[in-house]
Amino acid sequence: xxxxxxxxxxxxxxxxxxxLSKKTPEDKxxxxxxxxxxxxxxxxxxxxxxxxxxxxxxxxxFTFWGTSMLRDKAKSVGGKDIMSKMFGAMLPKGTSQTKLSxxxxxxxxTAMMKSLMKKKNVASLEQFLEMAEELGVRIxxxxxxxxxxxxxxxxxxxxxxxEFCGVARFLxxxxxxxxxxxx
Amino acid sequence: xxxxxxxDKVFDLKxxxxxxxxxxxxxxxxxxxxxxxxxxxxTDPGALSDFPAWARTSGNEILKTEQEDDVIKFYIKRNV
Numbered sequence: 001x002x003x004x005x006x007x008x009x010x011x012x013x014x015x016x017x018x019x020l021s022k023k024t025p026e027d028k029x030x031x032x033x034x035x036x037x038x039x040x041x042x043x044x045x046x047x048x049x050x051x052x053x054x055x056x057x058x059x060x061x062f063t064f065w066g067t068s069m070l071r072d073k074a075k076s077v078g079g080k081d082i083m084s085k086m087f088g089a090m091l092p093k094g095t096s097q098t099k100l101s102x103x104x105x106x107x108x109x110t111a112m113m114k115s116l117m118k119k120k121n122v123a124s125l126e127q128f129l130e131m132a133e134e135l136g137v138r139i140x141x142x143x144x145x146x147x148x149x150x151x152x153x154x155x156x157x158x159x160x161x162x163e164f165c166g167v168a169r170f171l172x173x174x175x176x177x178x179x180x181x182x183x
Numbered sequence: 184x185x186x187x188x189x190x191d192k193v194f195d196l197k198x199x200x201x202x203x204x205x206x207x208x209x210x211x212x213x214x215x216x217x218x219x220x221x222x223x224x225x226t227d228p229g230a231l232s233d234f235p236a237w238a239r240t241s242g243n244e245i246l247k248t249e250q251e252d253d254v255i256k257f258y259i260k261r262n263v
Binding site: 046047049050052053054055120121122123131135 | 198199200201202203205206208209210236237240241
């Protein structure tokens, strides 16, 4: 075989390999956090922080009921219409107001679970959020939900890797992730 | 401490449940040099399967696992 032929085959192989490596998923865990329940979001944070420990990147896309708890309790913004005000008042503001998906029993079950978690040294949602920030877990917040429920960017928590985005931005990450979850 | 393994740093993770043991160890192992060994103490029964899984994924090596009562001791060599 002549040298030129080998060279052209090599170039072709190389470009094929480049194209292939772009398609290979990264060591990344992408999840949709749809739920705003204490227990489910807790699970999401355990997986996200665990993923970082396993050497993966972690992305959490908060949408629908999940979005509400990312509001900062200490912040308040004006200029909302009546529907937005109602939604704002009825949904948990901040991680501390989230409830269990089961056995809430008018808040008693949630209080019991929280005290049990403390006793068993299980990190609280507040601690998980702090830890996630420190570990570089990225949080995406769904713009459509923000608009639908009348949340404003100014009332959301301060978090280093927080991004307001739409579904395409999430799917870009998810398509490149080995692990994808919906919680 | 095990007789034949020289430990460079000890991490006491007793009382910490999932996912804290692997989170702490994945951060802590970077505090020693490659080739050095850390000892991690855990009371989380899940750590028995979690640490080997973490080691296989991260490329580090569990040299030895010991169990005394409720405490599990891992000797982990930093390979990467």
